[in-house]
Amino acid sequence: MAERALPRELIARLIRSLKRRGVDYADVRYERLLHESLVAEQGRVSSISVTESAGIGIRVLSRGSWGFASTPHLTPRHLARAGAQAIELATASSLLNRQPRPLTPVEPVKARYASRVAVDPFDVPLSKKLDYLLWANATLLGPDAVKRATAHMDFYKRRKLFCSTEGAQIEQVVIESGAGLEVVAQRGDEVHLRSFPNSHHGALAQAGFEYVKQLDLVGGAQTAKEEVLQLLRAKPPRAGETTIVLDPTQVVMQLHESCGHPTELDRALGQELSYAGGSFLTPEHLGQLRYGSPRVTIVADATIPHGVGSFGFDDEGVPAQRVELVRRGLFVGYLSSRESAARIRLPASGGAMRAESWSVPPLVRMTNVNLEPGEATLEELCRDIPRGYLLSTNKSWSIDDKRLNFQFTTELGWEITDGRLGAIVKNPLYTGITPAFWGRCTGVGRAEDWRLWGVSNCAKGEPMQLMHVGHGSSYARFDGVTVAPAR
Amino acid sequence: MVGERTLLSTLTALVKRARADAVSVCVHAKTRRVFRFAYEAIHQDLVQEDITVTAKLIRQRRVGVASADSLEPAHLRRTLQAAAAIAAHSPQQKELAALPQRTRIRASGDYVRSTTRLSAAACVASLQRLFQLCKGAGAKLAGSLVTGEDELAVVNSAGVSCYAASTVSGAKLVTMYRNLSGYASGVHRDVTRLDLDGLLKESLRRSLHRQEAVSPPLGNYEVILEPEAVGELVSWLGYTAFGAKSVEERTSCLAGRMGEALFAPEITIYDDGMEAASLRMPFDFEGTPKRRTVLIDRGRATGIVYDTTYGARFGRPSSGHGMPPDEVEGPLPMHLGMAPGRTSLEAMIRSCRRGLLIPRFHYVNGLLNPREALMTGLTREGTFLIERGKLSAPVATLRFTQSLLSAFRRVLGVSTQRRLIADPSQELGCAVMPALHLVAFKFTGRSESSS
Numbered sequence: 001m002a003e004r005a006l007p008r009e010l011i012a013r014l015i016r017s018l019k020r021r022g023v024d025y026a027d028v029r030y031e032r033l034l035h036e037s038l039v040a041e042q043g044r045v046s047s048i049s050v051t052e053s054a055g056i057g058i059r060v061l062s063r064g065s066w067g068f069a070s071t072p073h074l075t076p077r078h079l080a081r082a083g084a085q086a087i088e089l090a091t092a093s094s095l096l097n098r099q100p101r102p103l104t105p106v107e108p109v110k111a112r113y114a115s116r117v118a119v120d121p122f123d124v125p126l127s128k129k130l131d132y133l134l135w136a137n138a139t140l141l142g143p144d145a146v147k148r149a150t151a152h153m154d155f156y157k158r159r160k161l162f163c164s165t166e167g168a169q170i171e172q173v174v175i176e177s178g179a180g181l182e183v184v185a186q187r188g189d190e191v192h193l194r195s196f197p198n199s200h201h202g203a204l205a206q207a208g209f210e211y212v213k214q215l216d217l218v219g220g221a222q223t224a225k226e227e228v229l230q231l232l233r234a235k236p237p238r239a240g241e242t243t244i245v246l247d248p249t250q251v252v253m254q255l256h257e258s259c260g261h262p263t264e265l266d267r268a269l270g271q272e273l274s275y276a277g278g279s280f281l282t283p284e285h286l287g288q289l290r291y292g293s294p295r296v297t298i299v300a301d302a303t304i305p306h307g308v309g310s311f312g313f314d315d316e317g318v319p320a321q322r323v324e325l326v327r328r329g330l331f332v333g334y335l336s337s338r339e340s341a342a343r344i345r346l347p348a349s350g351g352a353m354r355a356e357s358w359s360v361p362p363l364v365r366m367t368n369v370n371l372e373p374g375e376a377t378l379e380e381l382c383r384d385i386p387r388g389y390l391l392s393t394n395k396s397w398s399i400d401d402k403r404l405n406f407q408f409t410t411e412l413g414w415e416i417t418d419g420r421l422g423a424i425v426k427n428p429l430y431t432g433i434t435p436a437f438w439g440r441c442t443g444v445g446r447a448e449d450w451r452l453w454g455v456s457n458c459a460k461g462e463p464m465q466l467m468h469v470g471h472g473s474s475y476a477r478f479d480g481v482t483v484a485p486a487r
Numbered sequence: 488m489v490g491e492r493t494l495l496s497t498l499t500a501l502v503k504r505a506r507a508d509a510v511s512v513c514v515h516a517k518t519r520r521v522f523r524f525a526y527e528a529i530h531q532d533l534v535q536e537d538i539t540v541t542a543k544l545i546r547q548r549r550v551g552v553a554s555a556d557s558l559e560p561a562h563l564r565r566t567l568q569a570a571a572a573i574a575a576h577s578p579q580q581k582e583l584a585a586l587p588q589r590t591r592i593r594a595s596g597d598y599v600r601s602t603t604r605l606s607a608a609a610c611v612a613s614l615q616r617l618f619q620l621c622k623g624a625g626a627k628l629a630g631s632l633v634t635g636e637d638e639l640a641v642v643n644s645a646g647v648s649c650y651a652a653s654t655v656s657g658a659k660l661v662t663m664y665r666n667l668s669g670y671a672s673g674v675h676r677d678v679t680r681l682d683l684d685g686l687l688k689e690s691l692r693r694s695l696h697r698q699e700a701v702s703p704p705l706g707n708y709e710v711i712l713e714p715e716a717v718g719e720l721v722s723w724l725g726y727t728a729f730g731a732k733s734v735e736e737r738t739s740c741l742a743g744r745m746g747e748a749l750f751a752p753e754i755t756i757y758d759d760g761m762e763a764a765s766l767r768m769p770f771d772f773e774g775t776p777k778r779r780t781v782l783i784d785r786g787r788a789t790g791i792v793y794d795t796t797y798g799a800r801f802g803r804p805s806s807g808h809g810m811p812p813d814e815v816e817g818p819l820p821m822h823l824g825m826a827p828g829r830t831s832l833e834a835m836i837r838s839c840r841r842g843l844l845i846p847r848f849h850y851v852n853g854l855l856n857p858r859e860a861l862m863t864g865l866t867r868e869g870t871f872l873i874e875r876g877k878l879s880a881p882v883a884t885l886r887f888t889q890s891l892l893s894a895f896r897r898v899l900g901v902s903t904q905r906r907l908i909a910d911p912s913q914e915l916g917c918a919v920m921p922a923l924h925l926v927a928f929k930f931t932g933r934s935e936s937s938s
Contacts, residue, residue: 048551098527
């Protein structure tokens with residue numbers, strides 16, 4: 001689909017009109033998203049789709065209350081109506097809201113940001129993408145036990161124009177590419193799934209088609225097929241307390257659920273209570289609570305190259321930042337917005353306001369929440385473990401409404417006996433309490449094994465918004481963890 | 488609101504213009520007005536207008552799908568061109584189900600004007616009253632209030648031309664008193680019949696308790712699950728077990744077990760998009776009328792849901808459970824119901840010597856071992872210990888890890904009264920569920936304070 005011109009003049013006129021109506025603050029965000037999705041199943045292409053979505057979201061702060069309205073119709077009449085709706089909402093809410101709603105300051109800039117890509121995926125011929133997809137998919141097929149083989153690719157191009165009554169004018173173009181495989185095998189009542197290179201829809205990065213080529217889907221397909229067949233005759237893990245090593249694919253989910261969500265400041269302030277819940281990391285714990293062992297340093301880094309949580313500016317015009325959330329085990333920072341930062345008297349927003357699309361307001365979201373690397377190799381992490389498990393690739397996830405009690409299963413694990421990796425185990429489950437678990441982190445892998453992943457389905461808010469967020473990690477080791485077979 | 492005439496004439500013209508062997512166009516237009524509040528302030532209020540147009544075009548057995556978010560003629564033409572371009576590059580499909588033919592579709596008449604006419608000021612006035620009532624009780628309040636409307640239209644080249652409009656409203660209320668929280672939610676297509684005061688009372692009743700929450704020992708408990716908790720478990724079954732794709736892939740707990748008694752005879756589960764108590768949807772995203780499908784009949788596995796593609800593969804007609812053409816999960820049930828029983832929630836509690844009353848679960852996940860319907864999740868606000876037929880103490884958060892194949896085998900009672908369960912801020916779909924009294928449910932973990 002061809003590019004549409006940015007509606008600069010329409011937006012400029014709308015900003016002038018909102019100023020004239022006396023709002024305390026307003027921002028207008030145009031977005032156009034192009035998403036191409038390719039799926040192959042059982043050796044044939046099963047779905048090719050292209051989705052285009054464009055529209056404008058208007059956020060107004062008036063008399064201490066927010067109002068948000070959106071429209072896909074880019075005409076002066078529709079924009080004026082949406083602007084009036086946003087003001088009407090803010091005015092209505094101000095009847096109830098008694099407290100002022102200060103925002104931390106931000107310098108309004110005129111700026112541009114664009115993803116650095118070698119090959120724009122939308123310039124690659126469809127036939128070339130399909131050839132590669134079908135090749136990877138065919139590699140998964142073979143034995144009768146394989147009941148489903150799926151390969152998929154996804155490409156996104158998001159163009160944004162953000163303008164505010166403070167004078168900001170920011171244009172951003174973000175391109176993302178991703179791909180993955182899934183194979184399901186069954187024998188009798190045993191059914192197992194193996195994904196490559198990760199579950200949760202594979203791998204995704206802020207990159208061009210070159211990223212998909214680097215994933216080596218064909219080589220990964222062969223490994224995934226071999227492992228899923230091994231799972232059919234594998235034993236489950238022994239139940240009990242033991243040492244586990246998580247590979248980077250599973251640390252992704254551990255970071256996401258037990259660090260990313262509880263450090264969202266809006267959540268910690270109670271603004272998600274009716275839906276996703278609260279957080280055990282309430283503001284009185286900031287700088288006080290021991291979150292993990294001294295080996296644990298976790299950052300929210302929106303500046304890291306190729307992260308799907310990276311950008312030039314967030315959706316309220318705050319520059320991308322690297323914010324420490326946990327420093328050597330101590331809880332020291334939040335993911336925050338201009339409003340939530342002001343609420344707890346932080347000097348500035350952490351730049352984490354992000355919206356799924358033009359049709360919804362931004363919320364405090366994860367950017368790239370990463371576990372900083374240590375120095376150990378996988379061999380060194382396993383070396384002094386008499387009996388334990390190496391666990392890989394998230395299969396199920398669940399955590400309580402304060403983000404304390406979590407339980408995960410992974411697609412597979414390997415026994416560790418006297419420091420050496422052994423047989424594959426099926427249906428491994430581990431569970432714990434967030435600060436106690438991270439407090440028993442006794443090793444973090446080296447930078448050479450550190451890898452950044454993209455997650456495309458982080459859900460939050462009402463209406464629910466699905467956000468692309470990043471997580472980077474190496475291997476990590478945890479002692480005294482409750483492990484059981486999922487049955 | 489776009490309106491039936493505009494939508495159908497626009498789509499019909501588009502379908503007629505398409506140079507293709509077959510074409511189907513589906514539109515979902517929705518508006519949501521959402522107020523979210525916590526601690527005496529509204530922190531988010533929005534009007535969201537969205538329209539999704541998805542075109543599926545077939546040329547020489549090659550399929551292309553494209554979506555857009557506008558009914559502007561130029562954009563619709565571009566969408567169709569994109570679908571045609573994709574089809575031109577797609578491989579030919581050997582097995583290609585025909586598009587649904589024109590059939591008679593009942594209008595659901597679920598569009599209630601009072602829901603769409605409720606002003607922002609009226610919503611805020613309702614919330615003001617709730618905040619005052621809550622303050623009077625010494626409690627704090629958080630939650631959301633949602634109103635909205637949906638229009639769904641499907642037109643295809645085989646003669647399907649159908650349209651449905653509906654409204655929805657709903658509220659979620661969390662009340663907090665000292666260290667305890669209560670919760671209540673309600674949904675109705677008519678906002679004037681949404682009993683906000685009643686919901687607040689229900690939530691306060693659970694949170695205004697003198698006793699601190701207790702942490703009972705882990706293990707098996709007799710449980711009474713209120714409709715929302717039942718709905719969360721059954722909805723996961725809907726996703727992992729009742730769709731034809733999961734049965735074909737053998738991951739469903741029904742695969743290879745059709746006709747077997749999987750659950751107790753008290754349990755009948757069905758999907759019915761036209762049930763009066765539900766948020767009705769007369770046809771699916773392919774334009775096939777919704778057909779009532781019994782999935783579990785008095786404990787026995789009897790059915791799964793199909794769209795045209797999986798219907799053709801299984802040699803069955805579509806049951807009206809097709810999802811939008813760009814979805815890849817296969818057919819799914821969107822209006823699950825559990826048949827009512829013969830008892831009441833109060834009678835269940837009276838008959839329980841020692842057990843747990845659970846109003847809703849948090850973060851249920853049914854992917855642990857779908858073949859065994861093994862699920863995990865947590866309790867949340869309003870969970871109570873029952874001792875000798877009475878609610879004795881609120882219970883701190885507990886985690887369950889439980890196979891529904893075993894939990895739903897031993898049923899002590901199903902309530903006569905059922906409730907409509909839906910998240911009105913989300914997409915279409917709902918569930919109609921009773922309360923369920925089970926002999927045993929396994930609790931495997933608890934949340935502990937961080938300090």
